[in-house]
Amino acid sequence: MMNAPQAEPFKIKVVEPIKMTTREYRMAAMKEAGYNTYLLKSEDVYIDLLTDSGTSAMSDSQWAGMMLGDEAYAGSRNFFNMEKAVQEVYGFKYVIPTHQGRGAEHILSKCAIRQGDYIPGNMYFPSTRVHQELAGGTFVDIIVDEAHEPDVNHPFKGNVDLSKLEKLIAEVGAKRIPYIHIATCVNMAGGQPISMANLAGLRELCNKYKLRIVLDNTRTVENAYFIKEREPGFQNKSIKEIVREICSHADAVTMSCKKDSLVNIGGFLAMNDEHFYRKAQSLCIIYEGLHTYGGLAGRDMEAVARGIYESVADDFHIAWRIEQVQYLGERLIRAGIPIVLPVGGHGIFIDAKKFLSHVSQDKFPAETLAAALYVESGVRGMESGTVSAGRDKKTGEHKYPKLELLRLAIPRRVYTNSHMNVVADAVIKLYDKRKALKGLKMTFEPEEMRFFHARFENL
Secondary structure (H helix, E strand, O other), X not given: OOOOOOOXXXXXXXXXXXXXXXXXXXXXXXXXXXXXXXXOOHHHOOEEOOOOOOOOOOOHHHHHHHOOOOOOOOOOHHHXXXXXXHHHHOOOOEEEEEOOHHHHHHHHHHHHOOOOOEEEEOOOOHHHHHHHHHOOOEEEEOEOHHHHOOOOOOOOOOOEOHHHHHHHHHHHOHHHOOOEEEEOOEHHHOOEOOXXXXXXXXXXXXXXXXXXXXXXXXXXXXXHHHHHHHOOOOOOXXXXXXXHHHHHOOOEEEEEOOOOOOOOOOEEEEEOOHHHHHHHHHHHHHHOOOOOOOOOOHHHHHHHHHHHHHHOOOXXXXXXXXXXXXXXXXHHHHOOOOEOOOOOOOEEEEEHHHHOOOOOHHHOHHHHHHHHHHHHHOEEOEEEOHHHHOEOOOOOOEOOOXXXXXXXXXXXXXXXXXXXXXXXXXXXXXXXXXXXXXXXXXXXXXXXOHHHOOEEEEX
């Protein structure tokens, strides 16, 4: 018998109605959207698990703070509140606000990467890799091999394989590596964490070769929970202490505040090096806005500041968040649904290769599964596989990643476990009739980040 999940550490104060639709209605909507769940209208979605980015429910304190927005063009007091929160919680001296994480990635890439550089990382993220490539760099995957195996139950699949990094350094030279880009709770691997021991080992190796570490800080609070639960020596430390220790191993961070920081928009680039800061500050003015607002309204910066503090105020918030994801994962595991193991931090990742073993990767099994789940139930997820991987720049052929996944990303403080039961029931029902799904044919694709706009038709 499954253990009863922890109760929500909050009360529901405001509700938003969601629309129930018929199967016929959803079939028409899916066809109109070109079988791409990104192109659906949100009003036609019953339970939206497309992303956990920018979809959190904000607290009464955050909403109250938005009424104190200082919308001055320069020197907004909300920026200084946000700056202080970053300094106190994450430990970085200099803060560049951006409209979201993508803005921080862009500025970082423009600052640091030269033509012909190599950027090692623990698995790619689509927008990060595109910014690196546009700046003239080449991404190199140095994640442990276990991360590419859905069935392997490794506690820290986000770990860096230090031997892979040393091999790359030997091949291209340290001078061609501007920084190592490390993600916490690696999204494309299924929300899998990196251990503190691995971060410390990476820091030692980077010190040896005088290399910088830039942390994708987006899901560091979630990662801290797994370190507390799984890594010896951290059980008696608070999430706040563990977060600070994770960041202590990095020279800089990029941040999409739309995840851990519980807001609908916002991000930042933070560092301790003043020269790096001055260069980034100038680029912020060109691409984002003045360095004290960076594309954000004052009210949004205030919500970010308060969200940062809320994310580490106690351990109950993140424990409930992770346990809700675990609850859905356990229901699917018990029903024999193939998912990435162990269950990650921000969502469930269904192994579409196994779910639709009769559909070859050139027929986009994860995209097929995403479309079918919406038609079946009104639940929206997103593809994380061949479509997201894109095409090889040299050959023009599809990249076929080992992981062909349907991601069901769970927004923070939005849905109850009753919603998770609806999702689980829908996935299980679809699994029973999976043989009827034949795959998709791509009819349109943009050159970059095609998963946002590509269109398909049923085979």
